[in-house]
Amino acid sequence: MxxxxxxxxxxxxxxxxxxxxxxxxxxxxxxxxxxxxxxxxxxxxxxxxxxxxxxxxxxxxxxxxxxxxxxxxxxxxxxxxxxxxxxxxxxxxxxxxxxxxxxxxxxxxxxxxxxxxxxxxxxxxxxxxxxxxxxxxxxxxxxxxxxxxxxxxxxxxxxxxxxxxxxxxxxxxxxxxxxxxxxxxxxxxxxxxxxxxxxxxxxxxNGKGDYCPGEWCQFCKAAVKCRARAEAKLNLAKYEFALPPLLTDDEIEEILSKLDDLAKWASDIMAYATDSAINHGKQWTGYKVVEGRSVRKYTDDTAVAEAAQAAGYMDIYKQSLITLTEMERLMGKEQFAEVLGGLIQKPPGKLTLVPNSDKRQAIEISDVHNDFKEDL
Structure with missing residues (x-):
C-alpha cells in the first residue's frame, strides 16, 4: 500500500x-x-x-x-x-x-x-x-x-x-x-x-473549524461516533414523531432533507453496535445477540436430483433465460442491439420523490394525471 x-x-x-x-x-x-x-x-x-x-x-x-x-x-x-x-x-x-x-x-x-x-x-x-x-x-x-x-x-x-x-x-x-x-x-x-x-x-x-454534518459524512471513518452528526440527527426528535398531517409543510421539508442521511446514520449505529457485540463481547443494555433467520439450501444439487428422480419425481427442473445484463455481456453491445434490440423494452420507472440535486429530469405531475385520464 x-x-x-x-x-x-x-x-x-x-x-x-x-x-x-x-x-x-x-x-x-x-x-x-x-x-x-x-x-x-x-x-x-x-x-x-x-x-x-x-x-x-x-x-x-x-x-x-x-x-x-x-x-x-x-x-x-x-x-x-x-x-x-x-x-x-x-x-x-x-x-x-x-x-x-x-x-x-x-x-x-x-x-x-x-x-x-x-x-x-x-x-x-x-x-x-x-x-x-x-x-x-x-x-x-x-x-x-x-x-x-x-x-x-x-x-x-x-x-x-x-x-x-x-x-x-x-x-x-x-x-x-x-x-x-x-x-x-x-x-x-x-x-x-x-x-x-x-x-x-x-x-x-490543523483540526480547526466547525463540524458540519452532511451527505459528505457517508465515508467518514469517524461518522458513526461523531457527536455533531448524532446531534444533527437527534434534532429531529423535536417533532416528537408527530404524524405527517400534524406537521407543517416547512417541517416536512426540513425532515425530507435529512431522511436519507438519518437512515444511513441509524444503519451505521446498528452496524457498529452489532460488530462490537459479536466480535468484541460488548454488552448493550436492552439488547442481546441471537441467531438470525436463515434460508434452507441443498448440500449437493446433483445428489438431490438423483434422489428425487429415484423416488419417481421427474418434474424437478425450471428453465429460464439468463438476465438481460448477462445476455448483453455475452453478445456485446453492438450484437445485442442488432439481434435483440426490437425485443427489449424499458418501461417507465415508478414515480419517486428525490432532492433537486438528483440529475434526473423532473416529471410534471399534471402531465402524468392527464395521461392517466386518457387511458381510461
Missing amino acids: GQHAALSPSSSHRWLNCSPSAKLEQQFADSESEAAAEGTAAHALCEHKLKRALKMRSKKPISRFDCDEMDAFTDGYVDFVLETLAQAKQRCKDPIVLIEQHLDFSCYVPEGFGTGDALIVGDGILHVIDFKYGQGILVDAEDNPQMKLYALGALELFGNLYDIDEISMTIYQPRRENVSTWTISIAALKEWAEQILKPRAILAY
Whole structure:
C-alpha cells in the first residue's frame, strides 16, 4: 500500500465542508472494504492495459477479482483515453500521456498530494481522467474537488512547459455507464484554489473549524461516533414523531432533507453496535445477540436430483433465460442491439420523490394525471 496524504483528494469533499473531520479520522484505523479492494485491482489492470496500448513495458497484474466483466470495463477505459489522446493530437502534435502520475499540490494544501490515473498534456488543454470502478454512487465531474486538486497538481508540473488555457476533467465510471466531463479555465481554477481551497485546507490540517454534518459524512471513518452528526440527527426528535398531517409543510421539508442521511446514520449505529457485540463481547443494555433467520439450501444439487428422480419425481427442473445484463455481456453491445434490440423494452420507472440535486429530469405531475385520464 502506498502512502496516503492526511488531506487526500478522495476525501476532499468531506474536509472542505467539515474541516475538523480530517484530524478526527486519524484516530481510526484504516480498513479496506471488499469494494475498495476490487477497485484497486481494476485500477492496476487499467494501468497495465494503457501502458501496453502505448507500447510501454508492463507486467499484467493478477488478482482474485479477475473476470470478463472487469476485462471489458478496463478495455473501455483504455479506448476512451486513446480517443481523448487522438483528439488532443488534432490541437497539439506532441501531447504526452502520463499514467498513475504523482501530483503535488502542497502549495495550496499542506502536505497535499495524490495520483492521477491518466493525464494528457498539450498546448491549449490539459485532460485529467479518473477511473471509478464503483457502482454504488454516481460520480459527477462538475465542480468535483478531487478532480480540481489533480488539475492543480498537474499544472504545477506542466503549467510552465505548455501553453495551457483550460483543463478538462473526466470521470470514467463504466459500471454506471457514466462518462462525466467538465471544463474549467486556469483563472477560475486558481481563484478557487486561493480563495476557498487554501484557507479551508489549512483549517483542516490543523483540526480547526466547525463540524458540519452532511451527505459528505457517508465515508467518514469517524461518522458513526461523531457527536455533531448524532446531534444533527437527534434534532429531529423535536417533532416528537408527530404524524405527517400534524406537521407543517416547512417541517416536512426540513425532515425530507435529512431522511436519507438519518437512515444511513441509524444503519451505521446498528452496524457498529452489532460488530462490537459479536466480535468484541460488548454488552448493550436492552439488547442481546441471537441467531438470525436463515434460508434452507441443498448440500449437493446433483445428489438431490438423483434422489428425487429415484423416488419417481421427474418434474424437478425450471428453465429460464439468463438476465438481460448477462445476455448483453455475452453478445456485446453492438450484437445485442442488432439481434435483440426490437425485443427489449424499458418501461417507465415508478414515480419517486428525490432532492433537486438528483440529475434526473423532473416529471410534471399534471402531465402524468392527464395521461392517466386518457387511458381510461
